[in-house]
Amino acid sequence: xxxxxxxxxxxxxxxxxxxxxxxxxxxxxxxxxxxxxxxxxxxxxxxxxxxxxxxxxxxxxxxxxxxxxxxxxxxxxxxxxxxxxxxxxxxxxxxxxxxxxxxxxxxxxxxxxxxxxxxxxxxxxxxxxxxxxxxxxxxxxxxxxxxxxxxxxxxxxxxxxxxxxxxxxxxxxxxxxxxxxxxxxxxxxxxxxxxxxxxxxxxxxxxxxxxxxxxxxxxxxxxxxxxxxxxxxxxxxxxxxxxxxxxxxxxxxxxxxxxxxxxxxxxxxxxxxxxxxxxxxxxxxxxxxxxxxxx
Numbered sequence: 001x002x003x004x005x006x007x008x009x010x011x012x013x014x015x016x017x018x019x020x021x022x023x024x025x026x027x028x029x030x031x032x033x034x035x036x037x038x039x040x041x042x043x044x045x046x047x048x049x050x051x052x053x054x055x056x057x058x059x060x061x062x063x064x065x066x067x068x069x070x071x072x073x074x075x076x077x078x079x080x081x082x083x084x085x086x087x088x089x090x091x092x093x094x095x096x097x098x099x100x101x102x103x104x105x106x107x108x109x110x111x112x113x114x115x116x117x118x119x120x121x122x123x124x125x126x127x128x129x130x131x132x133x134x135x136x137x138x139x140x141x142x143x144x145x146x147x148x149x150x151x152x153x154x155x156x157x158x159x160x161x162x163x164x165x166x167x168x169x170x171x172x173x174x175x176x177x178x179x180x181x182x183x184x185x186x187x188x189x190x191x192x193x194x195x196x197x198x199x200x201x202x203x204x205x206x207x208x209x210x211x212x213x214x215x216x217x218x219x220x221x222x223x224x225x226x227x228x229x230x231x232x233x234x235x236x237x238x239x240x241x242x243x244x245x246x247x248x249x250x251x252x253x254x255x256x257x258x259x260x261x262x263x264x265x266x267x268x269x270x271x272x273x274x275x276x277x278x279x280x281x282x283x284x285x286x287x288x289x290x291x292x293x294x295x
Contacts, residue, residue, distance in 0.1 A: 006066055009046070010057040013038050016073045026215035029082040029105040030091060037083055041076060044087045045069050080216035090138070097140050097170050102162035104225035106140040108202045109278035109285050110256050114144045121252050121274075121287060122198070128152045130194060132246065134187055134201040134239060137225060139167030139180075141200060146180045154180045157191060160224060187235070188242045195248045201239055202256040207232035207263060231263040240268060244293035251290045258284060271295065 006012050016038035031037035043050050045068055046061070061069075072086055084090040084105045090097050092106045093115070099105055117125040131154045133142045142156035154176075158164050164182050171180050183190055205228040206214070218226065228234050236255060243253045254276070257264045261283040264273065271293070273286040 004066060004070060006070075007060050008058050009042055009053070009061065012042055012061075012066065012069050012073070013053075013057070016042065019073055019077045023077045023080075025077065025080065026217045028215070029084055029107065029217065031083065037076075038073075041072050041083055041086065042069055044089065045072050079220075081220045082217050085220065090140075092140050092144070095140065095144055097138050097143075098166065098173065099138050100166060101220070102222070103138045103160070103166045104163075104221045106138050108141055108256055109280060110141060110200060110202055110254060111144060112278050113254075113276060113285070114141070114148045117148060118198070118252070118254065118287075121289075125149060126151055128197045130196045131155070131198045131200065132191065132196040133157065134199065135203040135225075135235070136167055136182070137163050137202075139164075139170045139182070141202060142167070142180055143170060143174050143176060145198075145200060146176050147174070152179075152197070155183055155191060155196075156180060157183045157185045157187065159184065159186050160222065163222070163225070187238055188246065191246070195251070196246055197248050197251050199239075199243050199246060199251070199253045201254070203235045203239060204228045205232040205236060205257045205260050207260060210259075228260070231267070232257070232260040233263050233267045236264065237267060240271075240288065240293070243288070244290060247290040247293065249290055253288045253290075253293065254285060255288075256285045 017034045020034035027037055039053050048056055082105050084099045085101055088098055088100055090099045090106045092111045097106050128149045129152055131145050131152050133156045136142050136156035136158045139156055142154050146154045161184055164184055167182055204226050206226045208230045211227055275282040276285045276287055278284050
C-alpha cells in the first residue's frame with residue numbers, strides 16, 4: 001500500500017480540489033465546482049453523511065481509508081468519468097437513484113416541474129390516469145411521476161435494454177413495480193394502444209456540432225442518450241409527430257431540449273410552443289397541448 005502524508009478528510013479535501021482544478025475537470029453531473037465534488041466523493045467513500053462535512057474534517061483516518069479515497073480521487077482525475085459512475089449514485093431533487101455506465105447520469109429540468117404537477121397545465125392532478133415517459137434512461141423521471149401522481153399508471157420507454165436494466169433496479173428500490181411498466185421500444189413502436197394524459201420526455205437532443213465539443217465526462221455517457229442528430233431534433237421530431245394520437249383530448253406533451261431552443265423553434269415554432277420556467281430560465285422545456293398537436 002502506497003503511503004501518503006494525508007491523515008484526515010481535510011488533507012484529502014485540499015488535495016482533491018487541487019487535483020481536480022489542475023486537471024480542469026468538468027462538473028455537470030450534480031456538482032458545480034471542484035470543492036463540492038471532492039467533498040461528496042470523500043464523504044461517500046468513507047460512508048459518512050453527505051450533508052455533514054465539518055464534524056469529520058479533522059478525524060484521523062485509517063491508512064486503508066486514506067488509500068481508498070486516494071484511489072477514488074485518482075480515478076475521477078485520470079479517467080474523467082462522472083462522479084456518479086464512481087459512487088453508483090445520483091440525486092435528482094430529493095430522490096436518490098442507482099446509476100452506472102449503462103445509462104446517462106440523471107439530470108433534468110423537468111424534475112423541477114413535477115412537484116407542482118405541471119400547474120397550471122394540469123388542473124386536477126388526481127384525474128391523471130396514464131402517463132407515458134419516453135427515453136426514460138435510469139427511470140428517474142418515471143419514478144418521480146409515479147410518486148407525484150399516485151392514481152396514475154406510468155409507462156416508461158427506452159430503446160436501450162441496458163438502460164432498462166438500470167431503471168428496473170430503481171423501480172424496485174422505490175417499490176413501484178405495480179404502477180410503473182418499463183417497455184423496450186423505439187419511441188412509440190411498442191407502446192400500448194391507449195391514451196395518455198401526459199407524455200413527458202427528456203430525449204437525446206445534443207446537436208452534432210455540440211457533440212464533437214463535449215467534455216470527456218459527457219463522452220463517458222452512452223452516446224445514444226445524447227446525440228440528437230444535426231440540429232438535435234431528430235428524435236424530438238418523431239416524438240412530436242406521434243404524440244397527438246397518443247394523448248387524451250386535454251392531454252399535454254412536455255419536452256426538454258436543453259440549450260437547443262433555437263433549433264426547437266425552427267422545427268416547431270409554428271405550433272406555438274409554450275416555454276416553461278425552470279431554474280435555468282425559459283429556454284429548456286417546452287409544452288404542446290393535444291389541440292396544438294392535432295393542427
